[in-house]
Amino acid sequence: METSLYNQLAEKLADHIRSGAIATGERLPSIRQLAKREGVSISTVMSAYSILEEQGWVEVRPKSGYYAIKQARPSLAIPSIAHTEARPIVATTSQLVMDVQRNGFRSNAINFSRATPANDFPIAKHLQQSYTRQARTRQHLGVGYTVPEGSEELRQQIARHAIDAGVAVSPDSIVTSIGSLNAMGLCLQALTQPGDVVAVESPCYYGILQLIESYGLRAVEIPVHPETGMSLEALKLALEQWPIAAIITVSNFSNPLGCSIPEDRKRALVDILEHYEVPLIEDDIYGDLYFGERRPKAIKAFDTQGWVLLCSSVSKTIDPQMRVGWVMAGRYYEDILYRKFVNLVATPLLPQLACADILSQGIYERHLRQAREAYRQRYERLADLASEHFPSATKISRPQGGIGAWFELPASVNATELYHHAKDQDVLIAPGEMFSLNKQFRHCFRLSYAYRWTPEREDAIRRLGEWVTQRVSPTNTFDQ
Ligand SMILES: Cc1ncc(COP(=O)(O)O)c(C=O)c1O
Structure with missing residues (x-):
């Protein structure tokens, strides 16, 4: 039926935008091209595009065509500002730092712990x-x-x-x-x-x-x-x-x-x-x-x-x-x-x-242009996956650049435990405890989003989110 055809087409294109196969800002095929490619009528494509526009996946630019835009998703809040101890602390060795460093080189692991550029x-x-x-x-x-x-x-x-x-x-x-x-x-x-x-x-x-x-x-x-x-x-x-x-x-x-x-x-x-x-x-x-x-x-x-x-x-x-x-x-x-x-x-x-x-x-300049756009999109994908798989009380930073994002979980969830649990399953994250001398970020962790998303990496985010969800009771809230 023509009705389901345009819905299916809209869904397929939305999937491509969601996965990054069609990049944010990329021009979609013209109505005529798409109709020819998909073997459907012009009006089917027009209906599919207007659904995507309504859902916020594309925008129309006059005399230019349809462009993919980032969909407004239910986004997670940004992390809170730290409560620091207002006195100097003698720094003490964190064995955890060396554990994370060493494990960061495991070739079989899905690695989100290292802040290294994509290769x-x-x-x-x-x-x-x-x-x-x-x-x-x-x-x-x-x-x-x-x-x-x-x-x-x-x-x-x-x-x-x-x-x-x-x-x-x-x-x-x-x-x-x-x-x-x-x-x-x-x-x-x-x-x-x-x-x-x-x-x-x-x-x-x-x-x-x-x-x-x-x-x-x-x-x-x-x-x-x-x-x-x-x-x-x-x-x-x-x-x-x-x-x-x-x-x-x-x-x-x-x-x-x-x-x-x-x-x-x-x-x-x-x-x-x-x-x-x-x-x-x-x-x-x-x-x-x-x-x-x-x-x-x-x-x-x-x-x-x-x-x-x-x-x-x-x-x-x-x-x-x-x-x-x-x-x-x-x-x-x-x-x-x-x-x-x-x-x-x-x-x-x-x-x-x-x-x-x-x-x-x-x-070098060309490389930077490419890397910036890739990292921006890879962060967007991470934020989407996080809002899909983590409890809504999770907070995630909104980097304005770079290759790492900071997650803040409800205060009762121990991200160092999550680190050890995930490590046993060959998924590596950087536990928040390492980022302070006074252990105040035990409920936080950092993920690097530099590497290209693969089904395995996406599934690893789902598994991290599942672990956290299991530990968050319905009454848990963040300490504001
Ligand atoms: C903020 C910051 N400074 C320095 C470094 C280390 O950089 P380099 O390899 O140039 O010593 C890192 C590595 O993660 C970093 O994140």
Whole structure:
């Protein structure tokens, strides 16, 4: 019957949009093309399109056609702001961190725990070619150590790309490192003594907490608003109360919440640094992976006095295997250079040359455009799956970029138990406990949505949701 035909066609197209086979923003076939392809009448296609329009799956653009849009779904709320302890805490080793790290390499597991970029983009092939070409044509072995500041070609490319983040620096003010975490470690060594207090985000990327622990520092956790980043009000209070030696923040698309500090608050943050004369280590490792119209500026863009040490790497945009990172060290340049020498002597040349080669070509920008759109869609799919399979009291962050989302479960549900249970079933997540020193995120976890969705990955989300649902009694509510 013609009636069921147009319903069936509408359902089929909705399925394609839901699964991402038809991407958000993609133009659907014209009425005539679709009628021909499906072997149905023009009026059947017109009826199917008007159902999809009514249901919010497509929109009509005058003189252009039908375009897929994201359907308004019953979305889950965003996570709450953290209740932090307003005192510095001595960082203590989390065995859990190493358990998650080690298990993250199990090849048979469905992995949502690692914040690593997807490897299904063409950049992987370009990278391989670049390594091969550089290895063949450039002398990188038998040249002794390289200069401590790192490859000049790479530093030039880093300085060129920094303009996109609003940062104007000379290549001579950049020091290369073995990734961003190493860069932050060099900064902490230069800025602190054991026992000093460092202000960190809450929740905070666990690698930073482990750095703080390994240097014998104390951390004061500053709550992060799930949409606007580190609370400047709480930071000011902490600066009044404690002799804070340094602040660390992931300014754009923080890990794990995915939020960014808005521009006016970045300016205000720099005012705070100048007022209290305290340095800030900025980690902008996710800044290029924005979902919006333009790249957010770095805090460093507003820093005229050199209080900001901007760290980053290509671990999230190209490949963490490269181990190429850097720091723009501001007024601490000489000290950072010395720390790099003491820790590493120098960094290997070949990855730096390959990185400079990739950054100098248009393929990098093309890759970023593709990766941003893929990650945005992959997050949308995760949010859809979460609202389908998790209890409605679950909260999920709305990243404005990056590759990770933060889940907040009802307070009674232990996400570390979920981690162990899921691990036994070969599904890996990052338990919330690792993202703080005071165990306050036991009911939270982080999932990386970087990898392409497959039926197995989708089913794993269903299974995680089922486990949580079984543990949420009807009377359970969130502590507001
Ligand atoms: C916020 C943040 N900073 C730094 C790192 C580590 O980066 P790299 O590989 O450049 O050391 C990660 C990795 O997950 C991260 O999420």
